[in-house]
Amino acid sequence: MTAGATQPAVRATLEDVARAAGVSLATVDRVVNRREGVRAKTVARVEAAVAKLGYRADVAAARLARGQSFRFAFVLPSGSNSFMTNLTEQVQRTADWLAGQRGFIDILHVDVFDPDVLASALENLSPAYQGVAVIALDHPRVRAAIDELAARGVAVVTLVSDAPSSRRLHYVGIDNPAAGRTASTLIGRFLAGREATVAVIAGSLSLRDHTERQFGFHQILSSEYPNLRALPVIEGRDDSERTRELTAALLARHADLRGIYCCGAGNRGIADALEASGRAREVVWITHELTQYTRRFLVRGTLDAIINQDPGHEARSAARVLLAHCSGEPISPDQERIRIDIFLRDNLP
């Protein structure tokens, strides 16, 4: 048995460092908090002592002494599909957790799909907030509102849907073109060289994430799977009934339809149409977001794979990024990277 670097049984305090460096507490404080007025030589002495003792500030004590607290706003959609409901619940849980860390989250519900409404919600946000997480829209007014918040010193993170050219601090969400490519590869591989027609159903092509997904999807489909022919993208407006009708029409018109990629919501409509047509098993259907419904469709075999982003991870990540930024701490990029999950029937959580 080999022991790794064994740590001291109890942590070193600022006083230990002061003693070891032969300086006073105040000087150590000046050094560790990077204040002015300490000679380079003394700084070096203190830093040597810090390194030697392995001193690390006790974050609990530091936060307590600083007495700082944080207030964040999460701007979420008011009209809600299953995914957004999940997300809201996860944000609520994150808020409970953060309340123990002197952080407060207010959840504001807004019609985030109307750029003007969203923008004015952001513009009229109470100045009490040090940070904002928002399901953004890639629209000039929204971008301007985000930039203005940033200019006021408010940390803004975009959640799930990005506003790439804005001055937001960070984007918490998946790489949507990559998600589309993933869907394409799954359909291409599952169809394994067979000649067929493939349909793409989006909620709306004015939503940046849907557009990016279908872009990635078509990119791979056309370059890697010449045997597959993609139909023009259909917009189901994330509405189940409308999506059902569109899907039924597609199935009726195209006897060789073997693949459906849905890059938005409205999955219940697709499931209904597929099951009614009796072709559920021969059509490879891939969609986004694990919900109680998509889970059921996947288990039943109507749905072949789910591409998912974990709302719990996203909520926590947004909170961590805001908190870290406001307390001047670094973030660890690979913990905050939101993965593109693929769920088959067998690896459902």
Added chain:
Amino acid sequence: MTAGATQPAVRATLEDVARAAGVSLATVDRVVNRREGVRAKTVARVEAAVAKLGYRADVAAARLARGQSFRFAFVLPSGSNSFMTNLTEQVQRTADWLAGQRGFIDILHVDVFDPDVLASALENLSPAYQGVAVIALDHPRVRAAIDELAARGVAVVTLVSDAPSSRRLHYVGIDNPAAGRTASTLIGRFLAGREATVAVIAGSLSLRDHTERQFGFHQILSSEYPNLRALPVIEGRDDSERTRELTAALLARHADLRGIYCCGAGNRGIADALEASGRAREVVWITHELTQYTRRFLVRGTLDAIINQDPGHEARSAARVLLAHCSGEPISPDQERIRIDIFLRDNLP
């Protein structure tokens, strides 16, 4: 715009609760920390005040006042493949993080594949540790060692590899049979009904996780894909060279070999053999764990999918579970559930 429940600007303190309940600080303290000697009526009054003010103990202040610190041992394998190297690095990072929370992690390197060595390492562990995370072996002596630790009041979590019938507190790792089923579905779907032979390569069938994976794999293969014929499991001992030879022999002997599932290590050997045979593109190869090598094979197209467990998540989860247990806090199960990641070329992180 609708506002959710807006929280008070600044948290309520114990004193606020005392004032609101019309009792003294000491009594509030007795109630919130569940000490003896308070009348039921008073308890109710205090709890009502707590609820009304939304009081939540400031974890920073509480930890500071309690002055408690924790010491955990992580028992990791000394001989190391890429996955274990990654895991060790992630544990190291977790240790850095935990050091700010009055938690200390010592990493002990042990030959975890020898039950006797592992068991005696656990038996001889310093009593200074309140918690242990261990890559377990499902073996009577190891189980006994874990049970003894648990009996001594040490919290034990198994990491990556479980010892199911032991008295460990928690298992941090994936559901291995489900991972095997996932691999089976991927190979079955990618081969899409074609008649073919499929090989399974394990490190060793005495490793519980490898056995469970191949069990799940065969379960689905035989029930769902009658067109696929599985060869007897081969043991590559997680050694690249040996695995290369075995794979080359398989390829030479079976002209209709179209699928390989590797549920252990030795992937470099498989890649070499596949590429040397010129059949890399026609054979569907699925393996475990994202490493620098498997990533390269996947991008190149030799490998078709990676089934992964996130070592960073596992390291942090183990630490969180130990910390929560030792401070009597609850854990949130779905944050601690380790997912079975599927990586294709397109959704690599």
Added chain:
DNA sequence: CAGAATTTGTGTTGCGCACCTCAAAAATCA
């Protein structure tokens, strides 16, 4: 070398809580 500027030391306060002691008040019992 005096005087000014810079650097360092001493000391204090308070963050919110846990934990302790001792006394006072209230409830219970005989």
Added chain:
DNA sequence: TGATTTTTGAGGTGCGCAACACAAATTCTG
């Protein structure tokens, strides 16, 4: 009713650190 037990209050201490004021020591300037 008085004696006993139970419950409550008041108050203090310290955890490790940040933040500040002010004095002392050191260095630099003319």
